[in-house]
Amino acid sequence: MTARNNSTFELTIIGGGIVGLATCLQAIRKQPRVRIAIVEKEPAIARHQSGHNSGVIHSGIYYKPGSLKATNCVTGAQRMVEFCREHSIPFEICGKVVVATDDSERAGLGELMRRGTANGVPGLKMISVEQLREMEPHCTGIAAMHVPGTGITDYTRVAQKYAELIQAAGGEILTGYQVRGIVRNSSEIVLETNRGTIKASRIINCAGLHSDRIMRLSGEDSALRIVPFRGEYYEIVPARRHLVRNLIYPVADPRFPFLGVHFTRRITGGIEAGPNAVLALKREGYRKTDFNVRDAVETAVFPGFWRMAVKYWRSGVGEYYRSLSKQGFTHALQKLLPEIQAADLEPAGAGVRAQALDRTGRLLDDFVIVRSKQIIHVCNVPSPAATASLVIGEQIVEMLS
Numbered sequence: 001m002t003a004r005n006n007s008t009f010e011l012t013i014i015g016g017g018i019v020g021l022a023t024c025l026q027a028i029r030k031q032p033r034v035r036i037a038i039v040e041k042e043p044a045i046a047r048h049q050s051g052h053n054s055g056v057i058h059s060g061i062y063y064k065p066g067s068l069k070a071t072n073c074v075t076g077a078q079r080m081v082e083f084c085r086e087h088s089i090p091f092e093i094c095g096k097v098v099v100a101t102d103d104s105e106r107a108g109l110g111e112l113m114r115r116g117t118a119n120g121v122p123g124l125k126m127i128s129v130e131q132l133r134e135m136e137p138h139c140t141g142i143a144a145m146h147v148p149g150t151g152i153t154d155y156t157r158v159a160q161k162y163a164e165l166i167q168a169a170g171g172e173i174l175t176g177y178q179v180r181g182i183v184r185n186s187s188e189i190v191l192e193t194n195r196g197t198i199k200a201s202r203i204i205n206c207a208g209l210h211s212d213r214i215m216r217l218s219g220e221d222s223a224l225r226i227v228p229f230r231g232e233y234y235e236i237v238p239a240r241r242h243l244v245r246n247l248i249y250p251v252a253d254p255r256f257p258f259l260g261v262h263f264t265r266r267i268t269g270g271i272e273a274g275p276n277a278v279l280a281l282k283r284e285g286y287r288k289t290d291f292n293v294r295d296a297v298e299t300a301v302f303p304g305f306w307r308m309a310v311k312y313w314r315s316g317v318g319e320y321y322r323s324l325s326k327q328g329f330t331h332a333l334q335k336l337l338p339e340i341q342a343a344d345l346e347p348a349g350a351g352v353r354a355q356a357l358d359r360t361g362r363l364l365d366d367f368v369i370v371r372s373k374q375i376i377h378v379c380n381v382p383s384p385a386a387t388a389s390l391v392i393g394e395q396i397v398e399m400l401s
């Protein structure tokens, strides 16, 4: 869509993913008369992380109590369910199990229970091996936790509904506009795009995998780099779907901000296995062979990258092995579901996570949103940001005032 008449807005949001759209929606709800636009480089919204994810409405068991992820996820999940209900978007609260498969994982499972309880996640329960078998008859483990409030939905549908509501309220969604330069004057900001300039009094940077670049274009550097981690999925062939009823997760490695390969029932049908977490050599690289010189060099020259590589090289090698070897991927899944075989799995696409890394080599765990004079930069909003999008949007809008 092109700009209607003149290209001057009070507020412009860069990025038409679920976070940019939710923020725009909340801004319009708060100030219905504000002249507002979203600028999105792709021909349609939700083409990147927001359209390539697991579709889980997370409950909030993983996050450190008091963190933005914890508070936003618990409230955000309730708000997401209400939103889906109100707008007839398919969703289901199917619950999930988190399963320890050996003694070394018992402490981690206990920690998830502690965090979930501290975060106010309702209905959490440690369950016996027999109860696990009743819920997921083909799953094996030595201890498990049931999270009854976890759900599934389709975040592309959610994003489309946000967009519809924005347009119905007079907001503009300018697709096919790539921001290439940012000039700041005392009274306004000029966005230089491939289709001319757009002026705005204030900007919100929700550019996901490119948010650090947008920040640098605006003349600021947060000392963070977005490092892309591809998450690859397999789908269980129809004849073997009965092996999984709902969602089955391992106990995640607490040192790593990813959840480990798991099984997810999709609201659109079918069961997915994955995603893994492989360092990608292209920010929007969905295939194993995708490579972009600028993306790869920017990652490699960032000092934090080598510090991260030293810290996590063992996990990284394991992830590459499971990416290149279907047998290796299957082997990881068999810890949870011994009956699953490589022949039961078909490749099912990938998503790429925008994960912020700092100079010390730390993968930032929490959401990071930074406010400067006329611009708010959404620097790190990985999972569960789709779940929490409405609440994140509300918080960003509050930061404007």
Ligand SMILES: Cc1cc2nc3c(=O)[nH]c(=O)nc-3n(C[C@H](O)[C@H](O)[C@H](O)COP(=O)(O)OP(=O)(O)OC[C@H]3O[C@@H](n4cnc5c(N)ncnc54)[C@H](O)[C@@H]3O)c2cc1C
Pocket: 014, 015, 016, 017, 018, 019, 020, 021, 039, 040, 041, 042, 045, 046, 047, 048, 049, 050, 051, 052, 053, 054, 055, 056, 057, 058, 177, 178, 179, 180, 206, 207, 208, 209, 210, 211, 214, 231, 275, 350, 351, 352, 353, 354, 381, 382, 383, 384, 385, 386, 387, 388
């Ligand atoms: C594999 C995977 C599984 C996940 N599973 C879940 C899950 O089950 N539940 C959950 O809650 N979360 C999940 N997430 C996380 C969730 O999808 C993301 O946190 C969320 O989609 C982030 O939204 P966003 O709007 O910030 O980013 P994006 O959706 O990536 O949107 C950013 C947008 O900015 C645009 N853009 C970038 N640069 C420019 C520019 N220069 N000019 C104009 N536009 C630009 C891009 O084209 C893009 O559309 C998952 C993520 C991945 C990758």
